[in-house]
Amino acid sequence: MRRRQVILSVAGVVGAAAFTLGLGAWRTRDRAAPNPFLPLPLAAMDWQLSDHLGQDVTPADWLGRPAMVFFGFTYCPDVCPTTLLDIADWLEDLGPDADKLTVALITVDPERDNAEALADYISNFDPRIIGLTGSPDAIARTAVDFRVRFEKVPAGDGDYSMNHTAGVFLFRADGRFAGIIDFHEDRRFAVPKIRRVLA
Amino acid sequence: MKTILLATALLSVAAVAQACGTFTMGDISIERAWSRASIGTDRPGVLYLEITNAGAADDALVGILTPAAGMPMLHETVVTDGIASMPHAASVLVPAGQTVALSPGGFHGMLMGLTEALTKGATFPVTLTFAQAGSVDVTVDVLSLRAEGPGCDDAK
Numbered sequence: 001m002r003r004r005q006v007i008l009s010v011a012g013v014v015g016a017a018a019f020t021l022g023l024g025a026w027r028t029r030d031r032a033a034p035n036p037f038l039p040l041p042l043a044a045m046d047w048q049l050s051d052h053l054g055q056d057v058t059p060a061d062w063l064g065r066p067a068m069v070f071f072g073f074t075y076c077p078d079v080c081p082t083t084l085l086d087i088a089d090w091l092e093d094l095g096p097d098a099d100k101l102t103v104a105l106i107t108v109d110p111e112r113d114n115a116e117a118l119a120d121y122i123s124n125f126d127p128r129i130i131g132l133t134g135s136p137d138a139i140a141r142t143a144v145d146f147r148v149r150f151e152k153v154p155a156g157d158g159d160y161s162m163n164h165t166a167g168v169f170l171f172r173a174d175g176r177f178a179g180i181i182d183f184h185e186d187r188r189f190a191v192p193k194i195r196r197v198l199a
Numbered sequence: 200m201k202t203i204l205l206a207t208a209l210l211s212v213a214a215v216a217q218a219c220g221t222f223t224m225g226d227i228s229i230e231r232a233w234s235r236a237s238i239g240t241d242r243p244g245v246l247y248l249e250i251t252n253a254g255a256a257d258d259a260l261v262g263i264l265t266p267a268a269g270m271p272m273l274h275e276t277v278v279t280d281g282i283a284s285m286p287h288a289a290s291v292l293v294p295a296g297q298t299v300a301l302s303p304g305g306f307h308g309m310l311m312g313l314t315e316a317l318t319k320g321a322t323f324p325v326t327l328t329f330a331q332a333g334s335v336d337v338t339v340d341v342l343s344l345r346a347e348g349p350g351c352d353d354a355k
Contacts, residue, residue, distance in 0.1 A: 078285065079285070088345070163283065
């Protein structure tokens with residue numbers, strides 16, 4: 001009796017799981033299943049941040065133009081200046097075509113990177129780069145959509161640093177994810193990757 | 200007027216000679232020590248340089264000290280599975296006969312608690328301590344916030 005109950009309940013759970021999976025598969029049959037490691041298409045993202053000038057920005061605002069997006073923070077002495085300098089160089093290499101691109105740094109350190117801190121910082125690199133910040137919750141939600149990970153690391157004396165996904169994400173004008181440029185990738189590879197999303 | 204011009208010219212020659220200097224202690228020599236201008240003092244500054252070990256024994260950079268920062272530390276940027284982290288480096292090995300660089304995206308000095316803003320064109324002293332060679336004082340050139348390398352004529 002007891003055994004039968006166990007078998008029945010296991011069967012029930014398995015059945016329910018199969019039904020859920022089946023339902024999921026049926027509901028998403030028209031589109032590829034989202035890859036858990038790659039950013040969602042911009043059109044499927046759901047976040048709201050504000051830029052370094054205080055303007056609200058949502059992913060829908062970026063549709064219609066290719067976009068290049070990366071995560072970082074301005075209290076970072078090595079990785080972020082290096083990435084920003086790389087990006088400024090790529091934009092220079094691209095010439096006027098670079099104007100067709102939305103380029104955004106999303107901070108993983110909203111505690112210190114408010115609009116003013118972002119504006120101060122990115123103005124030193126290229127005026128086409130915008131900075132985005134928001135509440136810690138809004139940043140966390142954005143990171144989920146981009147499949148970005150970050151964590152706070154204490155650095156002594158109450159100070160801290162941030163570990164974070166370092167790649168630069170490329171999106172086509174229709175919002176489809178187009179690829180990642182790895183940290184410090186050679187411009188011989190980076191610039192052609194960007195040109196492909198501009199085409 | 201002429202004297203002033205001449206003096207200015209001599210001063211700038213002196214400044215150039217000072218920039219990109221070589222600093223030696225025993226078998227260890229340091230070249231191309233540079234940093235980037237900072238925005239104020241809140242954000243940490245950075246220190247890059249090249250260390251050459253001309254000796255027959257390995258040595259290691261084990262500490263940095265500078266009046267420019269309250270808490271200078273050695274760090275290494277490491278990218279694992281796409282995640283950049285910046286672990287504290289207890290030491291930087293400089294094998295016998297080799298040159299090791301603290302450079303963007305790798306080992307670097309992280310200057311936390313800047314005592315004053317680093318401005319382009321300025322210099323500041325740093326004392327590097329090696330396990331074998333002892334301490335060596337170097338002069339670090341502060342380059343623009345957009346500098347990507349040491350900017351020395353003979354660089355690369």
